[in-house]
Amino acid sequence: ATPTALLVGTGRGAQLGVLIKGPEVLEQTRRVDTVVLDKTGTVTTGVMTVRSVVTDDSLGLDSAAALRLAAGAESRSEHPVARAIVRAARTVPAATNVENLPGLGVRATVDGRRVTVGRPDLVGGLPSTLADAVAAAETAGATAVVVAVDDRPTAVVAVADTVKDTSADAIRGLRDLGLEPILLTGDNAAAAQDVATRVGIDRVLAGVLPEGKVSAIADLQREGRVVAMVGDGVNDAAALATADLGLSMGTGTDAAIEAGDLTLVRGDLRTAVDAVRLSRATLRTIR
Numbered sequence: 335a336t337p338t339a340l341l342v343g344t345g346r347g348a349q350l351g352v353l354i355k356g357p358e359v360l361e362q363t364r365r366v367d368t369v370v371l372d373k374t375g376t377v378t379t380g381v382m383t384v385r386s387v388v389t390d391d392s393l394g395l396d397s398a399a400a401l402r403l404a405a406g407a408e409s410r411s412e413h414p415v416a417r418a419i420v421r422a423a424r425t426v427p428a429a430t431n432v433e434n435l436p437g438l439g440v441r442a443t444v445d446g447r448r449v450t451v452g453r454p455d456l457v458g459g460l461p462s463t464l465a466d467a468v469a470a471a472e473t474a475g476a477t478a479v480v481v482a483v484d485d486r487p488t489a490v491v492a493v494a495d496t497v498k499d500t501s502a503d504a505i506r507g508l509r510d511l512g513l514e515p516i517l518l519t520g521d522n523a524a525a526a527q528d529v530a531t532r533v534g535i536d537r538v539l540a541g542v543l544p545e546g547k548v549s550a551i552a553d554l555q556r557e558g559r560v561v562a563m564v565g566d567g568v569n570d571a572a573a574l575a576t577a578d579l580g581l582s583m584g585t586g587t588d589a590a591i592e593a594g595d596l597t598l599v600r601g602d603l604r605t606a607v608d609a610v611r612l613s614r615a616t617l618r619t620i621r
């Protein structure tokens with residue numbers, strides 16, 4: 335009867351929009367007590383838009399020119415920040431020597447100039463106009479990205495994302511099942527806190543680099559927790575594999591989908607709640 339019930343559970347999961355890699359995954363799902371959620375693309379839509387561009391005029395580039403160079407450097411990146419910058423630029427020049435720095439940004443040669451786009455701490459040495467722009471963007475809950483041209487900080491681009499309308503419901507559902515949600519992101523603390531408040535998450539781990547996501551999961555496991563990780567990005571793949579249960583967004587990258595034990599086909603977080611309920615119901619049948 336055991337394998338039959340598991341098969342039925344797996345089939346029922348597919349109907350709910352949850353693809354389960356193997357019958358043993360249901361047992362893991364039932365044991366979970368902590369759910370770590372990636373922010374961008376998991377709790378939020380992952381579709382970012384440029385809110386503002388502030389330039390330091392001592393370098394003689396206006397915001398359109400800065401955005402154009404940034405878009406060139408970002409043109410081959412699939413990161414939500416990159417997509418937003420490319421959409422906002424009027425023209426996108428070709429780039430060479432493109433270097434992707436996961437969780438940090440990108441570097442490339444555009445128009446014969448060395449262009450860096452990424453986290454403020456990737457660039458450093460910001461003039462006060464740009465440092466103020468970073469602080470203002472982050473206070474507003476946005477993500478501030480610095481554009482440096484020939485290693486000189488030139489502009490700050492503020493990008494922002496929207497919370498999925500299903501996220502707050504999903505978080506409430508996880509709590510009702512007795513699970514603790516934790517938000518984990520490479521983004522800045524203020525943007526992370528803003529999203530956490532909107533969806534009802536109390537615990538936030540922000541500014542975490544891709545390797546740091548793995549150690550964050552391992553730390554929680556060392557506390558004796560059984561940890562599920564939900565993510566969508568290339569930068570989440572290692573954390574998904576480390577977690578006791580990896581849930582990938584079906585709308586996310588192939589790397590995340592491969593690393594997960596379970597896929598939320600429609601990218602709807604509420605189906606994670608359905609998966610936990612299903613695992614409990616299925617394994618109750620077995621006993």
Ligand code: ADP
Nearest residue numbers: 374413415416437438439451452453519520521
């Ligand atoms: P998350 O954990 O929210 O999915 P990431 O780890 O992918 O975020 O990225 C963390 C931060 O690094 C972003 O908030 C952004 O500031 C910066 N970053 C990452 N990739 C890029 C990129 N291609 N262009 C600009 N900034 C980037």
Ligand code: MG
Nearest residue numbers: 372374375567
């Ligand atoms: Mg993500």
